[in-house]
Amino acid sequence: MLARLAASRFNEIRQIFRQVFRPFPLPFFSLPFHITDFFFKLFGFPLSQPSRAFSTALNYHLDTPDNNPKLPWEFTEANQAKVKEILSHYPSNYKQSATIPLLDLAQQQHGGWLPVSAMDAVAKIVEVPPIRVYEVATFYSMFNRAKVGKYHLLVCGTTPCMIRGSRGIEEALLKHLGVKRNEVTPDGLFSVGEMECMGCCVNAPMITVADYSNGSEGYTYNYFEDVTPEKVVEIVEKLRKGEKPPVRTLAMIYFIIVHVLETYTFLDY
Known part of the structure; x- marks a missing residue:
């Protein structure tokens, strides 16, 4: 989150410099900006992208x-x-x-x-x-x-998940559900939003499913890590059928293998 905020602020400062020094042929001010543009466009996320x-x-x-x-x-x-x-x-x-x-x-x-x-x-x-x-x-x-929908799907949009393909995951969800970000499906079941870092960068990309289908008594907030566009669609369809997708993560499986934990999730740890 701090990295994205810093990038946004740097972009604003860059635009100010461009406006102030545009009349003057000063490569000292223009060269760093062009290099920065090239670098970020090369890796697919320019600073000039709109704020989320x-x-x-x-x-x-x-x-x-x-x-x-x-x-x-x-x-x-x-x-x-x-x-x-x-x-x-x-x-x-x-x-x-x-x-x-x-x-x-x-x-x-x-x-x-x-x-x-x-x-x-x-x-x-x-x-x-x-x-x-x-x-x-x-x-x-x-x-x-x-x-929001009874199942509010939150896609992590910060750097580790973004590098690992979170944009494709969000696009897969939106396309499958036929909605835009933060719109609710006509049946009231699903909505897709974006969230800042949820602390599971090691198993990026990840999503969270906030389940409001049973009020506060049955409320759950589950992490799904190391997901793919195909996996998130499977999660949606299981929720639609009233099933509970497994929430075991790679971190949890690792703990089980080494006998550190047996039945606990990473959140319990």
């Missing part, structure tokens, strides 16, 4: 019939018990520290996205102005401010 956008992480709000402050929203009875358990981890005068886990719970309950009324409910629980919760929800791309 996480459209499910909207940083603004417009009232709609299904997303406005007038719609009632509250945690279910089962989740209210979870709210109390979450709050118990923090001093009573630091309830705001529970904002992120409560937003995560609200998102799970609401089918994978956060309406403004859910954020207002969280703000009331942690006793802060609603704007403080809005700031958190719009800062982190893991919080979806727009509807």
Whole structure:
């Protein structure tokens, strides 16, 4: 993420230099930029590429019939018990520290996205102005401010996965499902998004499947590593049939072989 941010900022600075020094025949300023362009185009990812956008992480709000402050929203009875358990981890005068886990719970309950009324409910629980919760929800791309599918497929887009073919994996998913990035399929089952590094670079490329099909009670968030365009299509079809694709990763298999772990996933480790 930092590398992509640095590349984006460097591109902006480069454009400024080009505009400022264009009238002057100064090869000192032009040569490095041309070399940089050549180098990045040679390897397939020029700095001039457009910035990626996480459209499910909207940083603004417009009232709609299904997303406005007038719609009632509250945690279910089962989740209210979870709210109390979450709050118990923090001093009573630091309830705001529970904002992120409560937003995560609200998102799970609401089918994978956060309406403004859910954020207002969280703000009331942690006793802060609603704007403080809005700031958190719009800062982190893991919080979806727009509807997603019951199975939200997140493709890692950072450097190791990109070099290992994550763009082809995303294209395969979008083509197979017949949607654009962050669009939901007509049956409401699937959506495809992009996510920053998920920490499994050794087994790149990888995707994550956020399963909101059974609410917060059945919510799962599984990694699938060392995937190919063919494998991700197989994962989609198994999910469509109601099956649970195996989530064993190369890291997990390695641990089993050397008898370090037996039935644990890399996340458990």
